Amino acid sequence: MIDSDALNIPKSSFPRVVIVGGGFGGVALAKELSGKEVQVVLLDKNNYHTFQPLLYQVSTGGLEPDSIAYPIRKILQDYKNFFFRMAELQQVVREQKIVVTNIGELSYDHLVIAVGSETNFFGNIEIEKNGMAMKSIPQSLNLRSMILENFEQALLTDNLHERDALMNFVIVGGGPTGVELAGALAEIKKGILPKDYPDLDTRRAQINLIQSGDRILKEMSEKASEKAEDFLESLGVQIWKNTRVTDYDGKKVSTKTKLEFEAATLVWAAGVKGVSIKGLDAENFLVPGNRIKVNEFNQVVGDSNIYAIGDIACIQSDTTPYGHPMMAQPAIQQGTHLGENLVRLFDNKAMQPFKYKDKGSMATVGRNKAVVDLKKYRFQGVFAWFVWMFVHLFFLIGFRNRMVVFINWVYNYIRFDREARLIIRPYQRDYSKFNEPRTSKKEV
Amino acid sequence: MIDSDALNIPKSSFPRVVIVGGGFGGVALAKELSGKEVQVVLLDKNNYHTFQPLLYQVSTGGLEPDSIAYPIRKILQDYKNFFFRMAELQQVVREQKIVVTNIGELSYDHLVIAVGSETNFFGNIEIEKNGMAMKSIPQSLNLRSMILENFEQALLTDNLHERDALMNFVIVGGGPTGVELAGALAEIKKGILPKDYPDLDTRRAQINLIQSGDRILKEMSEKASEKAEDFLESLGVQIWKNTRVTDYDGKKVSTKTKLEFEAATLVWAAGVKGVSIKGLDAENFLVPGNRIKVNEFNQVVGDSNIYAIGDIACIQSDTTPYGHPMMAQPAIQQGTHLGENLVRLFDNKAMQPFKYKDKGSMATVGRNKAVVDLKKYRFQGVFAWFVWMFVHLFFLIGFRNRMVVFINWVYNYIRFDREARLIIRPYQRDYSKFNEPRTSKKEV
Numbered sequence: 001m002i003d004s005d006a007l008n009i010p011k012s013s014f015p016r017v018v019i020v021g022g023g024f025g026g027v028a029l030a031k032e033l034s035g036k037e038v039q040v041v042l043l044d045k046n047n048y049h050t051f052q053p054l055l056y057q058v059s060t061g062g063l064e065p066d067s068i069a070y071p072i073r074k075i076l077q078d079y080k081n082f083f084f085r086m087a088e089l090q091q092v093v094r095e096q097k098i099v100v101t102n103i104g105e106l107s108y109d110h111l112v113i114a115v116g117s118e119t120n121f122f123g124n125i126e127i128e129k130n131g132m133a134m135k136s137i138p139q140s141l142n143l144r145s146m147i148l149e150n151f152e153q154a155l156l157t158d159n160l161h162e163r164d165a166l167m168n169f170v171i172v173g174g175g176p177t178g179v180e181l182a183g184a185l186a187e188i189k190k191g192i193l194p195k196d197y198p199d200l201d202t203r204r205a206q207i208n209l210i211q212s213g214d215r216i217l218k219e220m221s222e223k224a225s226e227k228a229e230d231f232l233e234s235l236g237v238q239i240w241k242n243t244r245v246t247d248y249d250g251k252k253v254s255t256k257t258k259l260e261f262e263a264a265t266l267v268w269a270a271g272v273k274g275v276s277i278k279g280l281d282a283e284n285f286l287v288p289g290n291r292i293k294v295n296e297f298n299q300v301v302g303d304s305n306i307y308a309i310g311d312i313a314c315i316q317s318d319t320t321p322y323g324h325p326m327m328a329q330p331a332i333q334q335g336t337h338l339g340e341n342l343v344r345l346f347d348n349k350a351m352q353p354f355k356y357k358d359k360g361s362m363a364t365v366g367r368n369k370a371v372v373d374l375k376k377y378r379f380q381g382v383f384a385w386f387v388w389m390f391v392h393l394f395f396l397i398g399f400r401n402r403m404v405v406f407i408n409w410v411y412n413y414i415r416f417d418r419e420a421r422l423i424i425r426p427y428q429r430d431y432s433k434f435n436e437p438r439t440s441k442k443e444v
Numbered sequence: 445m446i447d448s449d450a451l452n453i454p455k456s457s458f459p460r461v462v463i464v465g466g467g468f469g470g471v472a473l474a475k476e477l478s479g480k481e482v483q484v485v486l487l488d489k490n491n492y493h494t495f496q497p498l499l500y501q502v503s504t505g506g507l508e509p510d511s512i513a514y515p516i517r518k519i520l521q522d523y524k525n526f527f528f529r530m531a532e533l534q535q536v537v538r539e540q541k542i543v544v545t546n547i548g549e550l551s552y553d554h555l556v557i558a559v560g561s562e563t564n565f566f567g568n569i570e571i572e573k574n575g576m577a578m579k580s581i582p583q584s585l586n587l588r589s590m591i592l593e594n595f596e597q598a599l600l601t602d603n604l605h606e607r608d609a610l611m612n613f614v615i616v617g618g619g620p621t622g623v624e625l626a627g628a629l630a631e632i633k634k635g636i637l638p639k640d641y642p643d644l645d646t647r648r649a650q651i652n653l654i655q656s657g658d659r660i661l662k663e664m665s666e667k668a669s670e671k672a673e674d675f676l677e678s679l680g681v682q683i684w685k686n687t688r689v690t691d692y693d694g695k696k697v698s699t700k701t702k703l704e705f706e707a708a709t710l711v712w713a714a715g716v717k718g719v720s721i722k723g724l725d726a727e728n729f730l731v732p733g734n735r736i737k738v739n740e741f742n743q744v745v746g747d748s749n750i751y752a753i754g755d756i757a758c759i760q761s762d763t764t765p766y767g768h769p770m771m772a773q774p775a776i777q778q779g780t781h782l783g784e785n786l787v788r789l790f791d792n793k794a795m796q797p798f799k800y801k802d803k804g805s806m807a808t809v810g811r812n813k814a815v816v817d818l819k820k821y822r823f824q825g826v827f828a829w830f831v832w833m834f835v836h837l838f839f840l841i842g843f844r845n846r847m848v849v850f851i852n853w854v855y856n857y858i859r860f861d862r863e864a865r866l867i868i869r870p871y872q873r874d875y876s877k878f879n880e881p882r883t884s885k886k887e888v
Contacts, residue, residue, distance in 0.1 A: 064510035073640040196517040
């Protein structure tokens with residue numbers, strides 16, 4: 001029997017599973033538990049699920065933010081004995097089996113941590129303050145606004161040096177996010193900037209992709225890396241390998257070598273880490289990268305009724321010393337698998353260990369340009385690009401979202417355009433570093 | 445010859461027309477001036493044109509904000525000698541023929557004020573502070589977020605009184621905006637709330653539409669008013685006529701009579717006024733409603749090279765003692781007409797007086813429910829609703845926007861749904877008025 005509590009969840013004779021996080025993992029788990037003899041409470045700080053793989057298209061005006069978000073309540077509508085609360089997790093109190101949130105406390109029988117990951121600045125506060133992250137829809141909209149504001153600002157300065165800096169993009173991190181963002185920006189530079197800013201020499205705009213290692217897309221095959229580099233270079237992206245960014249003051253990007261960039265925009269896509277959770281943040285719970293150590297049943301060490309899935313969970317094994325990749329597929333599979341295991345548990349059956357089915361990985365660079373690594377097949381180019389689009393449409397939740405995204409893609413493809421270049425949520429950065437105060441000038 | 449100036453607009457041997465505002469009027473004017481021997485500088489505080497008639501659908505989760513916004517730079521792309529600057533007008537200095545903006549000063553040969561209107565709270569600061577307006581996309585998103593946040597909050601209180609207030613909507617103003625918003629909310633109450641909030645008695649949600657006069661849609665025919673009332677009542681909207689709201693403290697709505705409402709949401713759609721412009725705000729420039737007095741050539745009194753068009757302009761005549769209605773059609777027609785007049789002026793021809801062609805008006809209440817008054821025909825119901833949709837799609841700028849809006853409408857129609865019920869930009873109101881601090885409760 002569970003107490004009624006501050007979140008107004010009714011009592012139930014079924015065990016209560018509290019899922020924290022409505023991302024890929026949490027939603028897959030909820031789906032699996034629907035119709036089972038269980039009460040499910042899903043908590044998320046947002047009232048929507050975010051389709052993170054397409055955030056870069058929101059940032060670059062290719063998609064509307066609403067198209068890659070889906071109301072969590074709508075996902076749960078058809079499930080009985082499911083409750084959603086918009087709440088931010090503040091603490092887990094294991095001894096009392098409660099979670100503390102910003103709207104009150106909630107007791108659980110089983111707790112599943114599925115809060116995902118956040119941008120990892122590796123402790124560099126300056127980069128965190130001055131650089132842009134792209135892990136959420138608001139962050140993506142901030143980046144979209146800032147990119148556009150930079151160009152509006154570039155129009156106003158006569159200092160060529162400043163103007164170049166305002167049109168200079170430095171993307172740190174050569175993973176799929178960095179590669180896809182760099183490719184999209186390069187296409188914007190080519191197809192949109194000259195038309196939108198006829199009074200600006202947009203050929204001087206630069207897109208720099210910086211990778212600490214010796215190849216981009218290092219989780220993929222060497223062929224994919226090579227091809228992606230070719231694609232990016234053909235679009236005019238400058239790739240800097242074996243280069244480690246050490247600092248960014250809002251204008252100057254420093255690296256470990258003598259290389260420096262003057263850039264108004266630095267996007268940090270160089271790493272993610274698990275979100276910190278009070279009560280589960282002791283060292284014995286964690287592995288490097290702030291992920292929560294779990295066994296092959298996704299159980300948190302030392303606690304049989306707390307689980308973690310997705311980006312925040314790390315199942316260490318001989319074959320996966322660093323856990324599974326922090327992306328959608330492992331989260332979905334772990335969510336589904338944990339759902340099955342919980343049902344087994346309630347039926348007094350033995351839980352089954354999680355086995356990851358690697359379905360391959362892919363990244364897109366631009367129109368007709370993508371790289372796909374499947375288990376047996378590797379391919380690049382137009383067909384890969386179609387596969388990439390099909391897979392992303394397939395995994396988007398909701399028919400309306402799929403249709404709207406599809407329409408946007410077809411339109412953008414035919415017209416070489418991205419019409420959502422709107423500053424609806426101004427970023428309002430301080431440009432004092434870039435421009436002297438302006439007054440009317442004398443006639444030259 | 446014009447000086448180059450702080451906004452970096454190049455010199456031109458053609459006369460410079462500065463248009464302030466990229467709404468219906470400003471855009472129509474720009475279009476008319478394209479290809480003419482003129483330099484055009486369009487200023488707007490946003491980088492997008494807003495299709496205001498559909499803002500209420502953004503507020504109610506039926507449309508994505510990006511779908512009713514269109515990049516101004518894209519509109520101007522094909523026009524030669526056109527310049528856009530994202531700038532907010534601060535002052536007009538008539539003696540020097542310059543406008544002062546937040547990014548610097550700009551000289552003009554001809555100045556067109558097309559800044560539109562803003563919500564008129566008639567000096568009531570409490571209502572302005574606690575009520576919601578719906579005249580821009582950010583405001584509409586704020587309203588969307590607040591509506592959803594109110595329901596999330598209603599789940600958390602045990603005080604029935606408070607809960608009812610959180611689910612109570614008061615819409616002040618029975619014009620098209622108020623009517624359309626009330627209808628949309630009523631449909632949400634019926635079709636979405638019971639599914640989204642199974643643990644809340646959403647039948648208790650109320651939608652109140654308050655009108656100071658004795659009928660709603662008072663600018664339309666009596667038949668239209670009557671029918672719109674029928675439609676709204678059939679959807680469960682409570683209409684309060686001859687009722688004047690006098691105050692709102694964030695919870696209690698006071699009226700001139702004894703009638704009171706306890707409501708967390710008050711939407712103020714009871715009036716608009718011209719935006720104030722320093723330098724054109726002296727009494728002799730204005731008519732009641734803060735609109736700028738212009739002659740039949742849209743020229744501002746006493747200044748042959750300053751013009752005003754659209755909502756902010758008032759052409760007083762015997763037939764139009766209060767000027768033209770503050771809506772899209774007069775703005776578009778005045779913009780086009782002024783463009784023709786300016787060309788006449790440059791050709792040393794006489795300007796022609798503006799004549800308004802009333803194309804009728806319409807409002808929608810809900811699915812299959814709209815009212816249309818044309819010059820010769822008046823009709824209500826399903827056909828009116830189709831006409832309403834067609835006309836709105838037609839006037840939306842851009843093929844992509846039309847497609848995406850169309851897809852959303854078809855989807856919403858078939859599924860009785862509105863999937864953009866997303867709190868992407870939290871409104872974060874202070875609920876302390878509605879809820880005591882909550883702690884875990886003892887088992888009852």
